[in-house]
Amino acid sequence: MLSSEHQLQHQHILWELWSLTIGNRLDPFTLGKKLREVLPFDNVYVFIRDEHRHKYTRLNEDSKRPQRFDLLAELLSNRLQRNLIFEDKQLTIFPFTSPYASDNEHYSGFVVVENSVDLDNDHISLMEMISQHIALLLENLREASHFRNQVKSLSTIVQIDNEISLEENFETTLGNIMEKIKKAFDASTGGVMLYDEEKNTLVLQKPGFGATDQEINEYNVSLKEQSNATRVFRTGSPMVSNNCIGDSRILQRYVDLYKVHNLMTVPLSSQGKTIGVLHLANKRSGIWNENDLKLLQMMASYLGGIIERAYLVEKLKEKHLEIEKLYQNAERMTETLSYQKEVIDTHRSTLEWTLSIHNQLLKSLLNEGGLKEITEILASQIGKSVVIVDSFGQVPAMSLTSDEHQTIFQDFVKQNLKQFKRKTLPFVLADKKYFVTPFPIDLRHYNMDQILLLVITKNHLKTHELNAVRQALLIFSLELIRQKGIIETENRLRADFLDDLIFSKSLNLNNLHTRAAYLNHSFTDPNVFIILDIDDFVTRIEKEKLKEADILKIKNRLYAITENNIKKHFPERSYLMTTKSDNVLALLSLPNKHLPQAIDTMLGEISNDINSSLTPLTVSIGVSNLCLAIEDYKSNYSSTKKALDINKGLGKKDIIVYQGQQGLDGMFFDLYRQQSFREFALEFLDPVLEYEKSKKTPLIDTAETYLNSLNLQQTAKLLYSHVNTVRYRLNKIEKLLGIDFKYKDDRLKFTLALNILKFRSDYNTD
Numbered sequence: 081m082l083s084s085e086h087q088l089q090h091q092h093i094l095w096e097l098w099s100l101t102i103g104n105r106l107d108p109f110t111l112g113k114k115l116r117e118v119l120p121f122d123n124v125y126v127f128i129r130d131e132h133r134h135k136y137t138r139l140n141e142d143s144k145r146p147q148r149f150d151l152l153a154e155l156l157s158n159r160l161q162r163n164l165i166f167e168d169k170q171l172t173i174f175p176f177t178s179p180y181a182s183d184n185e186h187y188s189g190f191v192v193v194e195n196s197v198d199l200d201n202d203h204i205s206l207m208e209m210i211s212q213h214i215a216l217l218l219e220n221l222r223e224a225s226h227f228r229n230q231v232k233s234l235s236t237i238v239q240i241d242n243e244i245s246l247e248e249n250f251e252t253t254l255g256n257i258m259e260k261i262k263k264a265f266d267a268s269t270g271g272v273m274l275y276d277e278e279k280n281t282l283v284l285q286k287p288g289f290g291a292t293d294q295e296i297n298e299y300n301v302s303l304k305e306q307s308n309a310t311r312v313f314r315t316g317s318p319m320v321s322n323n324c325i326g327d328s329r330i331l332q333r334y335v336d337l338y339k340v341h342n343l344m345t346v347p348l349s350s351q352g353k354t355i356g357v358l359h360l361a362n363k364r365s366g367i368w369n370e371n372d373l374k375l376l377q378m379m380a381s382y383l384g385g386i387i388e389r390a391y392l393v394e395k396l397k398e399k400h401l402e403i404e405k406l407y408q409n410a411e412r413m414t415e416t417l418s419y420q421k422e423v424i425d426t427h428r429s430t431l432e433w434t435l436s437i438h439n440q441l442l443k444s445l446l447n448e449g450g451l452k453e454i455t456e457i458l459a460s461q462i463g464k465s466v467v468i469v470d471s472f473g474q475v476p477a478m479s480l481t482s483d484e485h486q487t488i489f490q491d492f493v494k495q496n497l498k499q500f501k502r503k504t505l506p507f508v509l510a511d512k513k514y515f516v517t518p519f520p521i522d523l524r525h526y527n528m529d530q531i532l533l534l535v536i537t538k539n540h541l542k543t544h545e546l547n548a549v550r551q552a553l554l555i556f557s558l559e560l561i562r563q564k565g566i567i568e569t570e571n572r573l574r575a576d577f578l579d580d581l582i583f584s585k586s587l588n589l590n591n592l593h594t595r596a597a598y599l600n601h602s603f604t605d606p607n608v609f610i611i612l613d614i615d616d617f618v619t620r621i622e623k624e625k626l627k628e629a630d631i632l633k634i635k636n637r638l639y640a641i642t643e644n645n646i647k648k649h650f651p652e653r654s655y656l657m658t659t660k661s662d663n664v665l666a667l668l669s670l671p672n673k674h675l676p677q678a679i680d681t682m683l684g685e686i687s688n689d690i691n692s693s694l695t696p697l698t699v700s701i702g703v704s705n706l707c708l709a710i711e712d713y714k715s716n717y718s719s720t721k722k723a724l725d726i727n728k729g730l731g732k733k734d735i736i737v738y739q740g741q742q743g744l745d746g747m748f749f750d751l752y753r754q755q756s757f758r759e760f761a762l763e764f765l766d767p768v769l770e771y772e773k774s775k776k777t778p779l780i781d782t783a784e785t786y787l788n789s790l791n792l793q794q795t796a797k798l799l800y801s802h803v804n805t806v807r808y809r810l811n812k813i814e815k816l817l818g819i820d821f822k823y824k825d826d827r828l829k830f831t832l833a834l835n836i837l838k839f840r841s842d843y844n845t846d
Contacts, residue, residue, distance in 0.1 A: 093118045113394040123194040129804050143277040174211040178219050180244050250394035251286045267360045274356040274612040282309050287340045307331045308345050312357050318346040322367040344368050348384040355388055437548050438460045441555040451477045451559055458552050462545050465536035469493050471529035472637055519549055521556050575658035582717045601654045603670045608719050609704035611725050614665040615733040638664050641689045683736050698734035703741045767816040782809040
């Protein structure tokens with residue numbers, strides 16, 4: 081039984097604590113301070129159970145030693161007795177629980193008394209009573225906090241409602257609403273999604289989540305899709321998540337996009353109809369609780385009508401603007417009709433001008449004027465330079481109406497061919513700026529590469545000029561198709577003629593001269609064969625799995641490079657060309673009975689053009705002797721082809737070979753093509769070849785070097801080897817083959833077999 085003095089002391093302490101509820105002075109900091117003032121102990125701490133984090137936290141966490149209280153809270157979690165020693169301090173623990181505890185939210189915890197001596201019974205009774213009153217005070221504090229939040233939320237709603245203005249657009253209004261809601265709930269981001277009935281989707285409204293226009297367009301969630309937004313919209317039930325990452329209820333692509341950690345989603349309703357959902361995300365301090373969700377629901381029930389009203393105001397404005405435009409259009413109608421008459425007159429004049437150009441181009445097409453004439457007509461009619469470019473940068477036709485330099489422009493076209501296919505490019509020439517506008521002539525349906533028509537102007541093309549050029553593209557297409565047919569026919573005639581000239585066993589001279597004259601070629605002047613053989617073409621086709629169209633494109637390109645160079649270096653001379661297997665064959669007439677230096681120059685440029693435009697493809701080029709009589713053609717072609725085959729057999733690539741350069745290799749090549757000699761060479765050298773293959777020792781190379789000089793010291797020097805090494809290798813060959821290099825016949829037999837076998841493909845593999 082407490083004495084009267086102690087009862088009065090206890091009542092005084094309780095009065096001091098409960099007086100904090102007067103005038104809204106009750107808060108965690110004030111309560112903790114008051115406890116330390118009125119209680120006669122060294123120190124007093126209050127720890128509250130955090131049900132969300134499953135740990136105890138101190139009521140007033142303003143200590144300069146937070147780690148000390150973290151350790152103490154951990155000890156309280158495992159408490160088994162009332163008294164304990166902590167850091168040499170005597171601690172007495174008094175538990176408390178809210179009398180209004182519920183499953184969702186309640187207060188429970190401990191009051192910890194720190195004193196230098198043990199507490200007597202009076203003090204223990206006092207603290208047991210004080211701890212239960214603390215539970216009541218905390219419950220009062222929670223209710224007061226809830227009440228203040230409700231007042232704050234209602235104040236926010238009233239403020240939002242009062243600030244809705246007809247002068248602001250919907251995006252600005254919605255942005256202001258969201259800023260006030262985020263401030264009221266201490267959230268960093270959020271957004272509103274409204275239902276689009278026509279598309280059956282929820283659409284994020286700007287400026288939700290601070291998203292860009294592109295992200296806004298992408299944030300459309302179909303009601304058929306399973307997500308937190310669609311679930312809340314359909315059911316009318318709110319949703320809260322304090323760990324969005326990995327939460328299956330939430331679309332993770334939007335969690336990643338907007339960096340959402342925690343989220344509340346509530347339905348927005350107006351006049352009993354759900355119009356969308358409201359998201360509030362990333363609470364700055366702590367996590368969302370039941371109180372937050374209830375308050376947001378309460379606000380959303382009001383905000384639905386406010387947002388719908390703002391949305392309808394926006395639509396009303398749009399309708400108002402449409403009506404204003406209708407009135408303005410009506411006023412302008414008379415002016416428009418007058419203006420349209422002028423426009424129609426202008427269009428008629430432009431159409432007549434366009435039809436005039438079209439008719440002239442069509443007339444040239446029907447009269448078979450050719451690509452060059454059609455190009456010149458278009459250039460003169462529109463007053464602009466016109467250039468036709470193929471897919472390899474070659475210029476089959478060009479008409480320059482001003483002082484542009486042809487060669488410089490052709491180089492510019494080759495350098496920028498890929499860019500021409502996409503856009504207009506500026507082009508500076510002689511300090512003057514021009515624009516080059518591409519117009520593709522698509523001929524892929526006719527198995528032809530795309531052709532570009534380029535128009536060169538000092539200013540951008542006007543609309544009527546663009547239309548005129550586009551109309552002309554059809555004429556150019558027809559002309560190119562016509563030329564393709566003519567070229568294919570002429571190519572067949574040339575191919576048949578050259579086949580007869582080279583391979584026919586019985587030549588009719590009169591017939592040959594007649595056919596040559598039809599093809600504008602003459603046998604009165606000397607002629608020379610030029611054969612371009614694609615190196616390792618079959619291997620490349622198999623390795624890269626080239627299709628027929630790719631193979632044809634390569635051959636056509638090779639044909640075009642050769643023809644363009646012949647025209648460039650021999651513009652006045654006639655020529656015939658065809659493709660045969662992996663070869664391009666040209667027969668070129670020359671002015672006299674001597675091969676001109678221009679042949680070497682032309683062949684060098686052909687090789688360079690191929691290396692630059694068809695990399696990694698290379699060609700070997702064969703040049704025949706002059707054909708002075710009909711019977712020379714067949715033999716010269718065969719010998720030139722043989723010269724190419726010899727070098728191919730020797731593994732040589734990207735070379736220029738003349739018919740007369742065969743030498744002894746021609747004789748050895750003939751022997752190699754005879755089975756008996758080929759079998760002799762292979763059978764004779766096979767032991768050495770097998771030894772080389774197994775031991776990786778260069779016996780053949782050593783013997784070949786030695787036989788050139790018959791000098792061991794010189795051979796060793798050339799092979800960067802020791803004399804004894806060379807002697808050992810030669811002895812090994814002699815032992816394997818049963819020969820002796822001292823004897824001339826043995827050396828001759830070895831050399832003959834070696835020269836025959838070097839034409840075998842695997843012998844010359846690098």
